[in-house]
Amino acid sequence: MTSSPAASELELAAEALDRLLPDVPATLAGRLRSADWGGGRVVESGQFHRVLVLEDVGVLRMTRLSEAGAPIGAAWAPEDSPAAHLPRRMALLEALAAAGLPFAVPRPLSAVLRRDDDAGHPLATAVLQAFVPGQPHPPHEGDxxxxxxxxxxxxxxxxxxxxxxxxxxxxxxxxxxxxxxxxxxxxxxxxxxxxxxxxxxxxxxxxxxxxxxxxxxxxxxxxxxxxxxxxxxxxxxxxxxxxxxxxxxxxxxxxxxxxxxxxxxxxxxxxxxxxxxxxxxxxxxxxxxxxxxxxxxxxxxxxxxxxxxxxxxxxxxxxxxxxxxxxxxxxxxxxxxxxxxxxxx
CATH class of the missing domain: 3.90.1200 (Aminoglycoside 3'-phosphotransferase; Chain: A, domain 2)
Incomplete structure (x- = not known):
């Protein structure tokens, strides 16, 4: 299921674009900042995240406040919160991007944006990631x-x-x-x-x-x-x-x-x-x-x-x-x- 990005999601994208990592090439940074993120689509199917995808440009990953389908007001247990784990997961992608794999990984392009709850625990996080071209392989076949x-x-x-x-x-x-x-x-x-x-x-x-x-x-x-x-x-x-x-x-x-x-x-x-x-x-x-x-x-x-x-x-x-x-x-x-x-x- 996909939807058009909400104003709050476009604001997150703009904030991430202001906090691009220093090793992002100038040409890519220019493309990211000049792109029309309002023309992207939000993929809703993830259990832990929602993803704003701008084809051939970049991806904004946004953690969910609760598990997909959970009742209103439900929240993750602190140890299960994808917001708490996102910085570690982005660090892994940076390490894998440098590991010489023969295929791409969606490495982070921005700092991890973080919103805390009243107790100072991470409530929601978001990060801009590289767009990886391609599509799923046809099922039930392969080499x-x-x-x-x-x-x-x-x-x-x-x-x-x-x-x-x-x-x-x-x-x-x-x-x-x-x-x-x-x-x-x-x-x-x-x-x-x-x-x-x-x-x-x-x-x-x-x-x-x-x-x-x-x-x-x-x-x-x-x-x-x-x-x-x-x-x-x-x-x-x-x-x-x-x-x-x-x-x-x-x-x-x-x-x-x-x-x-x-x-x-x-x-x-x-x-x-x-x-x-x-x-x-x-x-x-x-x-x-x-x-x-x-x-x-x-x-x-x-x-x-x-x-x-x-x-x-x-x-x-x-x-x-x-x-x-x-x-x-x-x-x-x-x-x-x-x-x-x-x-x-």
């Missing part, structure tokens, strides 16, 4: 060599470098780590489902949840191949690609131009990147993308864990908003992945 190259490029980043390490977050930032409480909550998912869907869960649902959660928790704590840079959501609109015409203009190949939304980036198991690519491009690519059969197996388990995340998130949002998700569609999508993950263990 295994190109996809493996993306995983290799992330593997090549040294996550122990101080600038990178300081910008990374925890391994389970989306809905939290797999604590005993969370495992129990997901194991009791049937209570949140409409009656017509409760029979869809495997008979040993609690055991399935426990085994998958235990496996990914262990791999996150001690990655079998050593810690790698894990994006956390390497799929869909977070990856930009450019179509390149082949010989004679009859075939199109897709080249990665950039990766967006590094909010969930952490040091962890590289198989998680393989799993994320499998979500968008197709599970059948996992064995071709993975370096070893062991990495492919772990990727399938991570894919199952992502399915558990989706179910947990849907139940949490149902409780938050009072609106039931499309449970039938979601269960048909993720339960086969979860069952395959359990079978792989």
């Amino acid at each position: 295994a060599a190109v996809l493996r190259g993306i995983v290799d490029a992330l593997d090549a980043v040294d996550v122990t470098t101080p600038a990178v390490a300081a910008g990374l977050g925890p391994a389970f930032a989306f809905r939290g780590p797999w604590t005993a409480e969370r495992i129990d909550r997901v194991a009791r998912l049937g209570a949140a489902l409409p009656a017509e869907h409760t029979s869809a869960l495997p008979a040993d649902w609690a055991g399935v949840v426990g085994r998958i959660a235990a496996a990914v928790t262990a791999w996150a704590a001690a990655p079998p191949d050593g810690p790698s840079l894990v994006h956390g959501d390497l799929a869909g609109h977070n990856m930009h690609w450019l179509p390149v015409a082949g010989q004679g203009g009859h075939e199109v190949r897709w080249e990665p131009s950039g990766i967006l939304d590094w909010d969930l980036a952490h040091a962890g198991d590289a198989a998680r990147n393989v799993a994320s690519l499998g979500i968008w491009h197709g599970e059948e690519w996992i064995e071709a993308i993975a370096r070893t059969p062991e990495e492919a197996l772990r990727a399938r388990v991570w894919l199952g864990a992502a399915g558990l995340d989706s179910l947990d998130d849907a139940a949490a949002r149902q409780e938050l908003t009072g609106r039931a998700p499309r449970w039938g569609r979601l269960l048909r999508k993720v339960l086969p992945r979860i069952e395959r993950a359990a079978a792989a263990l």
